[in-house]
Amino acid sequence: MLKRIFVLVLLISPGYLTAQTVTGSWYGRADVSHNATANNYLTELILKQKGNEVEGIFGYYFKDSYESFFIRGKYNPTTRVVEINDLSILFYGADTRDGIECPMHFSGILMVSRVSSSLTGSFYTDKKYRYTCPELTVNFILDKEADQDSIISIGATAQRQFWKPIRADYIVSRPVERVDDNKPAAPQVLFDSTELVINRKRSEELLKEYNSRKNVFSKEIEIAADSIRLSFYDNGDIDGDTISVFLNNQPIVIGQGLTARALNVYIALDTTKEVNEISMFADNLGKFPPNTALMVIYDGTKRHEVYLSSSLTQNAAIRIVRPKKK
Numbered sequence: 001m002l003k004r005i006f007v008l009v010l011l012i013s014p015g016y017l018t019a020q021t022v023t024g025s026w027y028g029r030a031d032v033s034h035n036a037t038a039n040n041y042l043t044e045l046i047l048k049q050k051g052n053e054v055e056g057i058f059g060y061y062f063k064d065s066y067e068s069f070f071i072r073g074k075y076n077p078t079t080r081v082v083e084i085n086d087l088s089i090l091f092y093g094a095d096t097r098d099g100i101e102c103p104m105h106f107s108g109i110l111m112v113s114r115v116s117s118s119l120t121g122s123f124y125t126d127k128k129y130r131y132t133c134p135e136l137t138v139n140f141i142l143d144k145e146a147d148q149d150s151i152i153s154i155g156a157t158a159q160r161q162f163w164k165p166i167r168a169d170y171i172v173s174r175p176v177e178r179v180d181d182n183k184p185a186a187p188q189v190l191f192d193s194t195e196l197v198i199n200r201k202r203s204e205e206l207l208k209e210y211n212s213r214k215n216v217f218s219k220e221i222e223i224a225a226d227s228i229r230l231s232f233y234d235n236g237d238i239d240g241d242t243i244s245v246f247l248n249n250q251p252i253v254i255g256q257g258l259t260a261r262a263l264n265v266y267i268a269l270d271t272t273k274e275v276n277e278i279s280m281f282a283d284n285l286g287k288f289p290p291n292t293a294l295m296v297i298y299d300g301t302k303r304h305e306v307y308l309s310s311s312l313t314q315n316a317a318i319r320i321v322r323p324k325k326k
Contacts, residue, residue, distance in 0.1 A: 020112050022075055022082055023049045026119050026140035030060070032092045033122070033135040039063060039092065045119070045140060046303075047082075049075055054082060057233075057296065058106075062090050068262045070233035070294060073106075080110040082119060088261070089123060091133065102133035108140065117142035203251055206244060210251070210281050215317045217277075219306050223269075224323050225299040230265040230278070234258035235294035235307065239286035243293065243310070246279040255283050258293055269320065279317040282310040 030041040039062065047056040054075050059068035073084035084106040091100040108121025119140035125133040234241050238259055245253040245265060256263055269276045282291035290311045297304040297320075308316035 020077070020080065020110060021049050022047050022054060022110055022119065024117075025143045027143055028119075028138045028140035030123060030136040030138040033137050041089070041136065043138060043140070052076065054084070055235075058084070058087060060089065063095070065090065068231060070235055070260045070262075075110075082106070082108050082110065082121070087123065089136070092136075102129060104133065104136070108138070117144075202254065206251055206254060206281070207249075210244075210246060210249070210279070210315065213281070213312070214314045215277075215279055216314045217317045217319055218308065220319045220321055221297065221304050221306075222323050223297070223299045223304075223320050225269075225301075226271055227266065227268045227300075228320070229298040230267060231262040231296040231298070232256075232258060232265070232280075233260060233262055233294045233296075234292070236292050237288060239288045240284065241286040241291045241293065242283040243291065244281040244283055246277075246281060246315070248273070248277055249279070251281075262296075271322075274322055276320040277317055278320065279315045280308045280310050281315050282312060285312065 024047060026045040026047065028043055030043050032040070042061040044059045045056065046059075047054050052075055053072065055070070055072045057068055058071045059066065067088075067090070069087065071084050071087065073082060075082050087104045087106060088101040089104045091102055094100060102125055104123040104125050106121060106123050108119040111118045111120065119142070120138070122138060123136040124130075125135075230245070232243065232245075241258040242255055243253075243258060244251055244255055247267060248270060252267070253263075253265055267278075278295075280291075280293060280295070285291050290309050292307070292309045293316075295306045295308055295318075297306070306318055308318075310316040
């Protein structure tokens, strides 16, 4: 009898619970708790657990918008509760992404079974905003097959919206045809809602500075798609880091600050090349050197994470290669 009781205690002991982790790709639909007719949010949490802390990417689709943020939070292995503070979510009645954003927090409890794992909870706001920013209830499901994919897999509609540019994004076309064989073709910035104009003189000065630094390649990624989306986040303290982005040694984004909110750049790769190079140039070092960023590459089916670190003497760079033909 005593032996049986001992076995039962082992099965429900805290050691069993601490073995459970929130690391993984979680997907769910967030609904406005008090209005059944309101639009819902397709949401994702890409989490990595380190002890009692979590970090990763929170993203959501709402109407014509996709927003994503680098997040940090806490995980209590005893209560199995995840807490993430300070998220900005578009007001449920907004017509476009230019609408009011609600300051929200997330709290959810981890439930694990042999069949599936869920993270059930809600997005809630501070007391003073509770009447204008209602609670959003959500049930995240772990995608065990995701392998770090970050495409919301709830429905085909969401997958198609993934490629829809929004106002604050940069879109870069294929390089223009060469006019002078001695000069490399430069990519064209087709769309820039922040109305940043890449001044030719500034571009030339930047290119000179860029070439004076050493390119340090940290990773080679195989991608079959003709176009990709780059999302840059300041993954450390938000300390004023500013970057420029180069494609095949030509500037495509100049002097943009890094925050927890994604800086999105859509790129059409040069398919005539076996290798496309993407580099991050540090315009400054912020308050806490060096200039660091998390770059997430989306190719339409998979996500690839790269941590970049650049300084005033070197550029952080990666290579994108075409798959070898079988």
